[in-house]
Amino acid sequence: MTVISAYTPFVSLNDKQHSISYEEIYPEERSEKFTFAYLGPSTQRALLLKAAREQYTLVTDHAVPSILNKDEILVKIVAIGLNPIDWKGPAFNFGIPSLPWVNGRDLAGIVVKADKSARVREGDIVLVPSTDYRDIRKAAFQEYAIATHFNAARIPPTRSIHASASLGVAFVASALALGVSFGLDFALSSACPGPDLTEVVRQLDMETIPADIREECYSGLSKIERVKPGDWIAIWGASTTTGYITLQLAKLAGLKVICVADIARHGARLVDLGADVLVDRHDTQRAIDIIKGVTRGKLRYAIDIVGKDTATLLQHTLEAVVREDGSHAHLLGLTGLPKDRNSHIIYHTVPIKLFHESPPVGEQMVSWLENLLHSGALQLPEIIRTEGGLGNVNASLELLRQGTASGKRIVIDLAG
Template identity: 80%
Template sequence: MTAISAYAPLAPLNEKQHTISFQEIYPEQRSETVFANPNVSDAVIPHLGRSTQQALLLKAAREQYTLVTDHAIPTILNKDEILVKILAVGLNPIDWKGPAFNFGIPSLPWVNGRDLAGIVVKAGTSSRVHEGDIVLVPSTDYRDIRKAAFQEYAIATHFNAARIPSSRNIHASASLGVAFVASALALGVSLGLDFSLVTKCPGPSLTDVVHQLDVNTIPVDIKKECFSAVSDVERVTSGDWIAIWGASTTTGYITLQLAKLAGLRVICVADIARHGARLVELGADVLVDRHDTDRAKEIIRGVTNGKLRYAIDIVGKDTATILEATLDDAVRSDGSHAHLLGLTGLPKERKSSLTYHTVPIKLFHESSQVGEQIVCWLEALLQSDTLQLPEIIRTDGGLGSINASLDLLREGTASGKRIVVDLASS
């Protein structure tokens, strides 16, 4: 049994179990002290004397998840792996989109869930995290069912687990993993932004890390993307403008913060009436309302004098196409191009003068070097209070409440906030 008495006691949750309570809305700053890392007492540290656990199974595409109580607790298969008792699950759009549109499901029945926070209950001696550590895990390796978040226990690798400092909110921390990884890889690998030049809390130069990898270890389908920022003239650097369409998404909030840390000038496209205050707070240089798309294009072109070189879309193919039209499509005299990165799709037709990117998300779990650099930086950003966490809507009721929460996510009710499901009290 591991004791971590240094942590403050977990505040009582809503008495009602298995129902969703949305009255508890916890912006990070307000809830930080209330939901600091819990005292993981006998009640929540398991005796792993059992071999089965609760899990949410997807039994067929376009169906709701089914709660089962006899799913095998996953086992550690190599020295890099740890076992985590899950305390909170952050919900991502993919959690409902995958089943609804039948993608990202390797086989059936399957366990989904991409973001979790929990306590390490088993770790090898060479692990960078230890038993008793509270960690957040972006579970990008969705093809490994053992690593999914919709279960009581999950496997992770130590290089994909970031320790949550005791001062930070564990539930809010459960909500940012995948968004952080996507933002770091999009800016740092695809667009070549050098985080080592950040003054406050410097991070890795991910392009350098990638260039030191054995090329043969990089999966074929992301190899081109991993080396797309190979030339210095193509890389985004401090002072450059970047436009983010979908800045009020969780990924957008993180991308904005990382871009500002590195000195970029950021144009944020979002519903400004709803999200403008938060975007200003996080450092947005220009706000553009998303609802009048023609006007949005004009504003972006006007602000950048028609010279915009970098844009990230976080909504879909249609908005990526609008954003594409704001980029300067002239090839510069040094041979460099404008760059459009789509997290959720890219325009159907491509312009030869532009460079198009997707995010090489699997690099996070495929490369221990990249994974470790990213989680170490995330730990430092959390520890130094440099990164503001997403605002969250916390739901009680454990795994059994996830179907209802995903319905709210699908309807857009969560607008600008992450839904986080508490498992510590269920």
């Protein structure tokens, strides 16, 4: 197969319309019909990270990324949702494959190019969780981005495109944490049934799952370890965007949810979203005692969304014994796990890359997300909508870093 560099647009995208046939690009696969025809610019505005611990630099001559295969679509970005990783990555020098680099994990926009076989059409408004951060073409801090059609969810006209831009990565992390790591069956939701991701994973060829997440992907497969309706789950950091989504997905599938957060600030919203028990985060020993009291010391599932220290606190709330049926307690850390571990607890990290590496998983997840948005079963994060386009990203990330956004997502408007 011909290898085409991400930096080498094989269609010249000047101001005129150009087209090129799939056969010209992939001559070995002449049986497949795939024709590009795209009207648009060849360069765009983008934010470049030129060095770690630096701010992003706005450039106006970055190449519009190219479609490389028929699973890929081109999206004109309308709104960008900011994630903590967008400032943490440069600040702590991680998640940067090379320099200069383009970052940005959540986007929403208009599909301007898609193959006829794709599950989305040109003109569709979609949200894209850009978890494949090693592919610079898919980053959100630019005017046009590549996505795969199985990672793009259509936004119904009833839902705000800007609020939808804030949702993607949080949804992917929550759904995989609950559905794969803990084995929660979303098909059990009566309000909006979703996939049984454990079953989807079971049907995959194991070789198609990246080696570094294989163990995590199969950890929830055993029936006795899977969380089920009626079980308790505790979320530390429930007022994070990821926490709000995790709470909602857990409630949809029938779990009882304990939310640890600043209750004076976020309690009302957590109650609206279905929290069963609220625990204030500021007195940590009291929080542990309350969780143990409410669950009679039998808590088996917990998710931390804040960091290693709170994951360590959460560890103390779990019933750390192997039960008679051989099952364990489970702790998942989205931002770190305790240093000192308990041999009776199974520790998890979210297998986030399953979303973009496995088309069946990605497609089932975005199809369900479309239904969740359409049916209204999922409430969107509250957002702070920011004008000023890419030029306002650095200042907005500083607000995020300072914690000023507290409980809300900052969304950058690119349409204005």
